[in-house]
Amino acid sequence: MRFIMPLINVLAFLLLAPLFEGLLRRLTARVQSRQGPPLVQPYYDLLKLLGKENLNSAGTWPFRLAPLLAFASILVVVAVIPFGFRAGALAGRMDGILVVYLLTLGGVAVLMGALAGRNTFGLIGASREMVTMIMIEPVLAMTIILGAVKLKTLTLVAAMPFASGAGYGVSTVLMLAVYLLALQAFAGRQPFDIAEAEIELLEGPMIEYSGPNLALFKLSAMLKRMFYAWLFVSAFLPFLRTGIYPLDMLLQLAAMAVVFAVIGLVGATNPRLRIDQAVRYYAVLIVWALVAIGLAVKGW
Amino acid sequence: MRLLTPLFLAFLILAAAAVLSAATARARRFSGWLHFALAVEAAAFLVWTGIRAAAGHGMEEAVLVRLGPFVVPFLIDGLAGLFLIVIGVVSAASALYSVRYMEYYAGYSLRGYYFRLPLFVLGMAALVTIDDLSIGFSLAWQIMTIASFLLIRFETRVKAAVRAAGRYLLLMELAWALIVGAGILLGGRAGDSLHEIGLKAAAANPAVLAAALALLLLGFGLKAGVFPLGQLWLPDAHSAAPSPVSALLSGVMLKTGIFGLIRIFFFLAPAAGPGFDPRFWGGLLAAVGTVTLFIGTLQCVKQSDAKRLLAFSSIGQIGYIVLGLGAALFLSASDEPALAGLAAAAILGALFHVLNHAIFKGLLFLTSGSLLYATGTKDLNRLGGLVKWMPVSAVLAAIASLAVAGMPPGSGFASKWTIIASTLLAGQGWVLLVPFGIVALFTSAVTLACYVKFFGLAFTASGAEAAAAKPIREVPGSMLAAKIGLAAICLAQGLLPFLFVRLIAGALGHSVGFAMGWFFESGAWSRAVGASASGLRIESLLGPAAGAAVSPLLVLALLLLALLLGVWLRRSAGSRERAVPTWLCGYQTLNESTRFTDRGMFAALKNLFRWTGGRTSPKE
Amino acid sequence: MTQETLLQTLRAEFGAAVTGPDPAAPRRLLLDVERARLPEIARRLIALGARYQVGVGSDDRARGLGFGLIHLFAFDKSGFTTAIRTSAPAETPEFPSITPDIPVAGWTEREYRDLLGFRFPGHPKPKKLILADDWPDGIYPLRKEVPYNLVPPAAEDVAYQLDEAPPGTTMVPVGPFHSSLHEPAHFAVYVDGETIKGCDYRGFMTHRGIEKLCQTQVSYNEIPFVAERICGICGSVHATAYAQSVEEAAGLAVPRRAEFIRVLMLELERIHSHLLWLGVAGHLIGFDTVFMHAWRVREPVMWLSERITGNRKTYGMVVLGGVRRDISPETAEDIRSVLKKVEAEVLGLKAAILKDSLIHKRTKGVGHMPKAEAERWSLVGPVARARSIDIDARRDHPYAAYNELSFDVPTADSCDVWGTVLVRLLEVFESVKIMRQVLDKMPAGPILAAPQEALPAFRHGLSMVEAPRGESVHYVITGEENRPERWRVRAPTYTNLQGVPRMLLDNQFADFPIIVGSIDPCYSCTDRAVVVERGTGRERVWDRAELTTLSRAGGK
Incomplete structure (x- = not known):
C-alpha cells in the first residue's frame, strides 16, 4: 500500500486540479454577478491547448525544458506528500526542505522560460515572480518548520504535525493566520497575481508560451495551488482525521474545496497590489511567521 | 611521515613550473601547456597526498622539518588532506583553462603570470600543511599573499585592478599581523605546533585567550571573507584578477581562511581547556x-x-x-x-x-x-x-x-x-x-x-x-x-x-x-x-x-x-512547434x-x- | 477680466500688432495678430490667466489668403474665449512655434506640420504626429488639392524615431495591441527597473479622415451623424458641439425644448461613460469585480437610451437646429425610475470604493501631478478637477440649457488617480440631479427650428461641450457648398494625453495602465483627423441574430 500511495497522490492531484480551478472560476464569476464557465471548463482549456501549435520565439533548449521542469518539480512534490494523513513510501526519504526547494525549482523553471522567451514583458514578469518567490517561500518553509520544531523531525510528517501527535498551541494559531494571509500569494491570485498581471504585463512570464507548453505551465500552476490548499488542510485542520485512509482523503479534498472558495472570494474582492507594496506586506508576514516559530521553539 | 615526500615533490614541481614556464613565456601557448603539464603533476601529488591523509594514512602528530635556518612543524592529517584535495583539483583545472584563456590578454606578457600562478598554489598547499603560527605560517602566508597580489594586479594598465590589488595586499598583511600577533600573545614560539600553543594557552589568562581568539577570528575572517571584512577586498580583487586566478582565489584561497578557523576553534582552542x-x-x-x-x-x-x-x-x-x-x-x-x-x-x-x-x-x-x-x-x-x-x-x-x-x-x-x-x-x-x-x-x-x-x-x-x-x-x-x-x-x-x-x-x-x-x-x-x-x-x-x-x-x-x-x-495531441x-x-x-x-x-x-x-x- | 479690458491691455502692449475684433464672433474675441509676435502675445494671454485650448489651421489659398492659423484661449473665470488669428503666405507656411511657452500646443503644431505642411521654427519636437510612419513626404492631406481618398503607396522599413531613452533605461513597448489599451496607440515607456523615467507616444493609428471627409464630401445636415461617430462613448457630445458651432456661426436659433433634450442626452451619456470608466479603472488595477458590477449598474442606462432613441449608443438625436425625437411624458417617467435605481446603486458602489483600502493604495499618490503642472499642460475635465482646477464648460461657458440648471462642479485636491475616481463618482450624482431638473423644467414647444435656405459662408463658430472626459472644442468656419470650409474637432483626450508622460514620471510600471486610464483616454476621438484608410476588401456584415447566437452560444 505504501508504495501505491505516491501514485494515488499523483492521480488524485492531476485529475482534480482542473476541477478545483473550475470551482475557483465559477465562484469568482458568482461574486461578479456572472454566470461563469462550466465547472469542467479548465479541462476543456487544457485539452484545447494540448492540441494547439507550440509557438517558439526562442529556439533554444531552456525554452523547451522550462514547462517540463515546472510540471515535473510540482509533480514530485505531490508524489511525496502525506496526502490523506498517510505517509507514503517516498515520504521517509524526502523532507520539508526538499519540498521547499522543489517548489522553488518549479518557480525557477517559469523564470527560465521567461528569460529564454526574451520578451521584455516576460522579463519584467520574471523579475516580479522571483521577488515574490523569495519573499513568500520563507512563510511556506516556516509552516513546515513549525511542525518540524514540534516533532523534532523535518521529514514530511512535519507537514501534518497534529496528526503525528503534536499539540495545537499559540504558535499554531499564529502560523495559521499568517498562512491565510499568504494564501493569495501562494495561489497567485489577487491581490498578489503580480507576476502575471495580465493588464500591464500580458501574463508576464507566460507571454511567449502557447499550446501544450502553456498547458503544462497552467497545469503546474493548478497543481501548485492545490498543494498549498492541501498543506493548509494538513497542517492546520487535524480534526479531519478519521484514520480511514479513503475517508481521510475525501475529507481533505472537501476541506481543500473550502480553501479554494476562500481563495476565490478574497481574489474577487481585491485589486492587484504593486510589487513594491506586496514585498512590504510579505516582509511583515515573515516577521510574524518568525515569531510563531520562536513561540513553537519555546513550546507554546 | 611518508606523505611529506609527495608533498615536497609537489612543491618542487610547482617551483620548477614557475621557473620553466616563465622562462618560455615568449612562446605563449607552449609555456601554457608546459605550465599545465607540471601543474597537473603537482596537483596529482597534492590530491594523492590529500586522499591518503584523509583516508587515515596521515600523520599522527606534527613533524618538524628543517627549512634552512628555521624549524617548521608540518602536519598532514585528515583535515589538511581535504584541503590539499581541493587545492589540487581546482589548480589543475585552472592551469588547463589558462592555456587558451590567456590569449585574451594579448597585450600583456605572460612571464609574470606563469611565474606567480604555481607559487600561489604552492603557498596555499604549504599553508594548510604547516602547523604553526609563526615562521612556517608566515612563509606560506607571504608566498600565497604576494603571488596572489601580483596575479590580481595582472592587468597593470587597469587602474581599478591595481588599486584592488593594493588594498588586498594591505589587508592580507594586516591579517598576517593579527594572526602572528595572536600566536605571540598566547606564548607561542617559533616552531611551536598549534597543539603546543593550545596547551600553553591553557595556562594563559582567560582574557588573554579571548583576546587572542578574537585576533585570530579577525585575521582568518579577513582571509575567508566574512562580513564585514570580506567586503573590504574580496569583490574588487576577485573581479579584477584573470578568471583562472579568480577561480583559485574564490574556490580555494578563501578556504584557507576557513581552514584557519577550523584549526583555531576545533584544534587549538579546545586544547586550552576550560578557559575556552x-x-x-x-x-x-x-x-x-x-x-x-x-x-x-x-x-x-x-x-x-x-x-x-x-x-x-x-x-x-x-x-x-x-x-x-x-x-x-x-x-x-x-x-x-x-x-x-x-x-x-x-x-x-x-x-x-x-x-x-x-x-x-x-x-x-x-x-x-x-x-x-x-x-x-x-x-x-x-x-x-x-x-x-x-x-x-x-x-x-x-x-x-x-x-x-x-x-x-x-x-x-x-x-x-x-x-x-x-x-x-x-x-x-x-x-x-x-x-x-x-x-x-x-x-x-x-x-x-x-x-x-x-x-x-x-x-x-x-x-x-x-x-x-x-x-x-x-x-x-x-x-x-x-x-x-x-x-x-x-x-x-x-x-x-x-x-x-x-x-x-x-x-x-x-x-x-x-x-x-x-x-x-x-x-x-x-x-x-x-x-x-x-x-x-x-x-x-x-x-x-x-x-x-x-x-x-x-x-x-x-x-x-x-x-x-x-x-x-506535450506530444499527446500531435502538436507541432513553429518558430515565431x-x-x-x-x-x-x-x-x-x-x-x-x-x-x-x-x-x-x-x-x-x-x-x-x-x-x-x-x-x- | 472682460473682453473690453483684455482688448485694451493687448492694444496697449502690442499696438498695431493686434487688430480686430471680428464682430461676427460675438461670444469670443477674434483678433488678428502679427505673425512674428505670435509667441509674445500667446505668452501674455497665458500670463493673464488664459487656458490654451487648441489651434485651427486652414488652407485658405483658394481665397488668396495663404494659410491660416487660429489659436484658441479660454478665460474660464470670465466666461469667454479669445481666438488669435494669423496667416502665412502660400509659399512660406511658417509660424513661430508657441510650444516652448505652451507645451500643450505641441500637438497642434505637429498636426499641421503633418497635414498642412506648416513649419514651426523653434518647435522642440518637430516629428510626425498624425501621419503613418510610411506616409511619403510632401503630401499634406488637409490641403485642398489633395483628394480625400488618396492612397499613397505603402513603404517598408520606415521607422518612426522615438525619443532618445533616458540613460540606463529599458523601453517597454506598450501597444498598439496591449490589454491596458482599448484602442490602438503606442507608448514607448522607458523604465529603470520598474520605475518609469520617460515616455514617448505614437498614436493616431486609426485615423479615419473625418475632418477631411466632412469638408469635401458630406453636407451640414449629415455631419452630426458623422460627428457622433467620432467617439464610441461620447458621440452625443461631438454631435452637439458640431451643431452648436454651426448654429453659432450661422446665427441659427434652436428651440428651447430641443436644448433641454440635448442636455438630457449629454448627461445620460455622462452617467454611462463614468460608470464604464469606473469599471475599466477597476479592471486596470486588477479588480474585475468592480468592473463587472459597474457595468451591471450601467446596463439599465443603456437600455434606457435604447428606449429613448432606438440605440444603446450613437443616439442620432442631434441635428442642426434641434433634435430628432421628443421626450414623451411616459419616457420622462421611465427616465425618472431608471435614475432612481442607478442613483441608489452608484451610492452603494461609492460607499464600497471609499471603504476599500487596497483601492486607495493603488490610486492615492499615483500619477501625481501638482496643480501648477496640470495648468501648464492645460488639463481638462475630471483630470483637471482632480487637481483642484475648477473648470467645467457647462458652468463657465454655458451652452444649451445649462444656464437654467443648477449643479455643483466636484473637485478634489489630491492631484492623483484617486482624485479622478472621486470626481467622476460625484459627477454621476450631479448628472442625475441635472437630468431631474431637465425633466422638471423642460418647456413645451417644437424640437426643431424651421429649415434655412443657405448658411452664410466664412463665418466662424466655436462650441465647447463638457464631455465626460473634459471639454470638447469644435471650431467651424462655414463654407460655400453646403458644408464647412473648415471643421476642427478637439476632443479632451487630445489635451490630456499630452500631459500623460508627465503624470507617468517616477511612477511604477504597474501603475501605467491606471494612470493612462485615469484620463479616460479616447484614442478614437483623438484620431479623428485625416488619414486615409487602406481598403481591406470585402467586409462581412453580421446580423443581429447571428451576433446573438455567437455571443450567447454556450452561455444559454
Missing part, C-alpha cells in the same frame, strides 16, 4: 556566518558584473560554511547525544560545502572567463542569448548555477541541506539556531535569484551579439575540458553525496587534536548522520522518525519520470532598446534591501 567556551565562540561564529550569508547574498543580487556577482556570492557561501562551523562548535559542547549528532552533521555539512563550493565556484569563475573570452564583456546588462553560440558552456554553467543555488539534486543542495537541517533541528540546543536556519533557507532563495539572472541573462535572453566585438564562438576545447572536469565532480557531489560525506567523516576521524575527533574516529557519527547510496539522513534520536532525510538519486529519478510524463503530455518572432505588442521588435537588462531585475527586492549596501563597481 565553545558555546560563546560557536554562537558568535554562527551569528557571523548568518549575517555574512545574508548580507553577502543580498549584495550579490545587486551586481551586474558577472565576476562581481560571483565574488559577492562567494561571501554568501562562506557564510553558510561559517554558520555550519559555528553551529557545530556550539552544539559540540552539549552532552546530549542528539545535539552532539547534530554538531557532527553541521561540521560535515560545512566541510562538504567547502568541497562543493570550491568546485562549483571554480566552474562559475571559469564560466565568467568564457563570457569574457567569447564576447569581451562580463557585464550582464550587455550579455544575453549565448546558449545559441556556446551550447556546451551553457549546459556547464547551468549545472554550476543549479548547484550553487542549492537546487536538488545539485551539489549545493546536499551540503546546504545538511547545514540548514542541523540548525533547524537544534532548536532546543540554542533557540537562535532555528532563525539562523530560516535565514539561511531564505537566503538560498536569494542565491537562486542571483544565479537565475547570471545564467538567464548571460545564456538565455538576448543581446550579446550587439555587445561582442567579433562573432561569438564557443570557447576552445581545452577550456571546455577544464570546465567539464569540474562539472563532472560537481554532478557527483550532488548525486552521490555519501561518498564525500564519508570521505570528510573519515578525514575528521584522522585529524590530530580535533575536538570532536572521537565522534568520528569511533564511528559514532554514523549513528547521527546516515550516508549511503540512497542518500543522506540526519537521525534525530528524539522524535518518532528520522530528523531529516534526502535522496538526491531518488529525486533525480522521480524528476526524470515526471519529465517523461510531461514530454508525453518575439511578440512586443505589434509596433516594435526586440532590439537593444527594448531589451530588459539586468539593471531592472528584481528592482523591488533591491529597493527593499537597499540598506544592505554592496558596491556595484570597484572603488576608484
Whole structure:
C-alpha cells in the first residue's frame, strides 16, 4: 500500500486540479454577478491547448525544458506528500526542505522560460515572480518548520504535525493566520497575481508560451495551488482525521474545496497590489511567521 | 611521515613550473601547456597526498622539518588532506583553462603570470600543511599573499585592478599581523605546533585567550571573507584578477581562511581547556556566518558584473560554511547525544560545502572567463542569448548555477541541506539556531535569484551579439575540458553525496587534536548522520522518525519520470512547434532598446534591501 | 477680466500688432495678430490667466489668403474665449512655434506640420504626429488639392524615431495591441527597473479622415451623424458641439425644448461613460469585480437610451437646429425610475470604493501631478478637477440649457488617480440631479427650428461641450457648398494625453495602465483627423441574430 500511495497522490492531484480551478472560476464569476464557465471548463482549456501549435520565439533548449521542469518539480512534490494523513513510501526519504526547494525549482523553471522567451514583458514578469518567490517561500518553509520544531523531525510528517501527535498551541494559531494571509500569494491570485498581471504585463512570464507548453505551465500552476490548499488542510485542520485512509482523503479534498472558495472570494474582492507594496506586506508576514516559530521553539 | 615526500615533490614541481614556464613565456601557448603539464603533476601529488591523509594514512602528530635556518612543524592529517584535495583539483583545472584563456590578454606578457600562478598554489598547499603560527605560517602566508597580489594586479594598465590589488595586499598583511600577533600573545614560539600553543594557552589568562581568539577570528575572517571584512577586498580583487586566478582565489584561497578557523576553534582552542567556551565562540561564529550569508547574498543580487556577482556570492557561501562551523562548535559542547549528532552533521555539512563550493565556484569563475573570452564583456546588462553560440558552456554553467543555488539534486543542495537541517533541528540546543536556519533557507532563495539572472541573462535572453566585438564562438576545447572536469565532480557531489560525506567523516576521524575527533574516529557519527547510496539522513534520536532525510538519486529519478510524463503530455495531441518572432505588442521588435537588462531585475527586492549596501563597481 | 479690458491691455502692449475684433464672433474675441509676435502675445494671454485650448489651421489659398492659423484661449473665470488669428503666405507656411511657452500646443503644431505642411521654427519636437510612419513626404492631406481618398503607396522599413531613452533605461513597448489599451496607440515607456523615467507616444493609428471627409464630401445636415461617430462613448457630445458651432456661426436659433433634450442626452451619456470608466479603472488595477458590477449598474442606462432613441449608443438625436425625437411624458417617467435605481446603486458602489483600502493604495499618490503642472499642460475635465482646477464648460461657458440648471462642479485636491475616481463618482450624482431638473423644467414647444435656405459662408463658430472626459472644442468656419470650409474637432483626450508622460514620471510600471486610464483616454476621438484608410476588401456584415447566437452560444 505504501508504495501505491505516491501514485494515488499523483492521480488524485492531476485529475482534480482542473476541477478545483473550475470551482475557483465559477465562484469568482458568482461574486461578479456572472454566470461563469462550466465547472469542467479548465479541462476543456487544457485539452484545447494540448492540441494547439507550440509557438517558439526562442529556439533554444531552456525554452523547451522550462514547462517540463515546472510540471515535473510540482509533480514530485505531490508524489511525496502525506496526502490523506498517510505517509507514503517516498515520504521517509524526502523532507520539508526538499519540498521547499522543489517548489522553488518549479518557480525557477517559469523564470527560465521567461528569460529564454526574451520578451521584455516576460522579463519584467520574471523579475516580479522571483521577488515574490523569495519573499513568500520563507512563510511556506516556516509552516513546515513549525511542525518540524514540534516533532523534532523535518521529514514530511512535519507537514501534518497534529496528526503525528503534536499539540495545537499559540504558535499554531499564529502560523495559521499568517498562512491565510499568504494564501493569495501562494495561489497567485489577487491581490498578489503580480507576476502575471495580465493588464500591464500580458501574463508576464507566460507571454511567449502557447499550446501544450502553456498547458503544462497552467497545469503546474493548478497543481501548485492545490498543494498549498492541501498543506493548509494538513497542517492546520487535524480534526479531519478519521484514520480511514479513503475517508481521510475525501475529507481533505472537501476541506481543500473550502480553501479554494476562500481563495476565490478574497481574489474577487481585491485589486492587484504593486510589487513594491506586496514585498512590504510579505516582509511583515515573515516577521510574524518568525515569531510563531520562536513561540513553537519555546513550546507554546 | 611518508606523505611529506609527495608533498615536497609537489612543491618542487610547482617551483620548477614557475621557473620553466616563465622562462618560455615568449612562446605563449607552449609555456601554457608546459605550465599545465607540471601543474597537473603537482596537483596529482597534492590530491594523492590529500586522499591518503584523509583516508587515515596521515600523520599522527606534527613533524618538524628543517627549512634552512628555521624549524617548521608540518602536519598532514585528515583535515589538511581535504584541503590539499581541493587545492589540487581546482589548480589543475585552472592551469588547463589558462592555456587558451590567456590569449585574451594579448597585450600583456605572460612571464609574470606563469611565474606567480604555481607559487600561489604552492603557498596555499604549504599553508594548510604547516602547523604553526609563526615562521612556517608566515612563509606560506607571504608566498600565497604576494603571488596572489601580483596575479590580481595582472592587468597593470587597469587602474581599478591595481588599486584592488593594493588594498588586498594591505589587508592580507594586516591579517598576517593579527594572526602572528595572536600566536605571540598566547606564548607561542617559533616552531611551536598549534597543539603546543593550545596547551600553553591553557595556562594563559582567560582574557588573554579571548583576546587572542578574537585576533585570530579577525585575521582568518579577513582571509575567508566574512562580513564585514570580506567586503573590504574580496569583490574588487576577485573581479579584477584573470578568471583562472579568480577561480583559485574564490574556490580555494578563501578556504584557507576557513581552514584557519577550523584549526583555531576545533584544534587549538579546545586544547586550552576550560578557559575556552565553545558555546560563546560557536554562537558568535554562527551569528557571523548568518549575517555574512545574508548580507553577502543580498549584495550579490545587486551586481551586474558577472565576476562581481560571483565574488559577492562567494561571501554568501562562506557564510553558510561559517554558520555550519559555528553551529557545530556550539552544539559540540552539549552532552546530549542528539545535539552532539547534530554538531557532527553541521561540521560535515560545512566541510562538504567547502568541497562543493570550491568546485562549483571554480566552474562559475571559469564560466565568467568564457563570457569574457567569447564576447569581451562580463557585464550582464550587455550579455544575453549565448546558449545559441556556446551550447556546451551553457549546459556547464547551468549545472554550476543549479548547484550553487542549492537546487536538488545539485551539489549545493546536499551540503546546504545538511547545514540548514542541523540548525533547524537544534532548536532546543540554542533557540537562535532555528532563525539562523530560516535565514539561511531564505537566503538560498536569494542565491537562486542571483544565479537565475547570471545564467538567464548571460545564456538565455538576448543581446550579446550587439555587445561582442567579433562573432561569438564557443570557447576552445581545452577550456571546455577544464570546465567539464569540474562539472563532472560537481554532478557527483550532488548525486552521490555519501561518498564525500564519508570521505570528510573519515578525514575528521584522522585529524590530530580535533575536538570532536572521537565522534568520528569511533564511528559514532554514523549513528547521527546516515550516508549511503540512497542518500543522506540526519537521525534525530528524539522524535518518532528520522530528523531529516534526502535522496538526491531518488529525486533525480522521480524528476526524470515526471519529465517523461510531461514530454508525453506535450506530444499527446500531435502538436507541432513553429518558430515565431518575439511578440512586443505589434509596433516594435526586440532590439537593444527594448531589451530588459539586468539593471531592472528584481528592482523591488533591491529597493527593499537597499540598506544592505554592496558596491556595484570597484572603488576608484 | 472682460473682453473690453483684455482688448485694451493687448492694444496697449502690442499696438498695431493686434487688430480686430471680428464682430461676427460675438461670444469670443477674434483678433488678428502679427505673425512674428505670435509667441509674445500667446505668452501674455497665458500670463493673464488664459487656458490654451487648441489651434485651427486652414488652407485658405483658394481665397488668396495663404494659410491660416487660429489659436484658441479660454478665460474660464470670465466666461469667454479669445481666438488669435494669423496667416502665412502660400509659399512660406511658417509660424513661430508657441510650444516652448505652451507645451500643450505641441500637438497642434505637429498636426499641421503633418497635414498642412506648416513649419514651426523653434518647435522642440518637430516629428510626425498624425501621419503613418510610411506616409511619403510632401503630401499634406488637409490641403485642398489633395483628394480625400488618396492612397499613397505603402513603404517598408520606415521607422518612426522615438525619443532618445533616458540613460540606463529599458523601453517597454506598450501597444498598439496591449490589454491596458482599448484602442490602438503606442507608448514607448522607458523604465529603470520598474520605475518609469520617460515616455514617448505614437498614436493616431486609426485615423479615419473625418475632418477631411466632412469638408469635401458630406453636407451640414449629415455631419452630426458623422460627428457622433467620432467617439464610441461620447458621440452625443461631438454631435452637439458640431451643431452648436454651426448654429453659432450661422446665427441659427434652436428651440428651447430641443436644448433641454440635448442636455438630457449629454448627461445620460455622462452617467454611462463614468460608470464604464469606473469599471475599466477597476479592471486596470486588477479588480474585475468592480468592473463587472459597474457595468451591471450601467446596463439599465443603456437600455434606457435604447428606449429613448432606438440605440444603446450613437443616439442620432442631434441635428442642426434641434433634435430628432421628443421626450414623451411616459419616457420622462421611465427616465425618472431608471435614475432612481442607478442613483441608489452608484451610492452603494461609492460607499464600497471609499471603504476599500487596497483601492486607495493603488490610486492615492499615483500619477501625481501638482496643480501648477496640470495648468501648464492645460488639463481638462475630471483630470483637471482632480487637481483642484475648477473648470467645467457647462458652468463657465454655458451652452444649451445649462444656464437654467443648477449643479455643483466636484473637485478634489489630491492631484492623483484617486482624485479622478472621486470626481467622476460625484459627477454621476450631479448628472442625475441635472437630468431631474431637465425633466422638471423642460418647456413645451417644437424640437426643431424651421429649415434655412443657405448658411452664410466664412463665418466662424466655436462650441465647447463638457464631455465626460473634459471639454470638447469644435471650431467651424462655414463654407460655400453646403458644408464647412473648415471643421476642427478637439476632443479632451487630445489635451490630456499630452500631459500623460508627465503624470507617468517616477511612477511604477504597474501603475501605467491606471494612470493612462485615469484620463479616460479616447484614442478614437483623438484620431479623428485625416488619414486615409487602406481598403481591406470585402467586409462581412453580421446580423443581429447571428451576433446573438455567437455571443450567447454556450452561455444559454
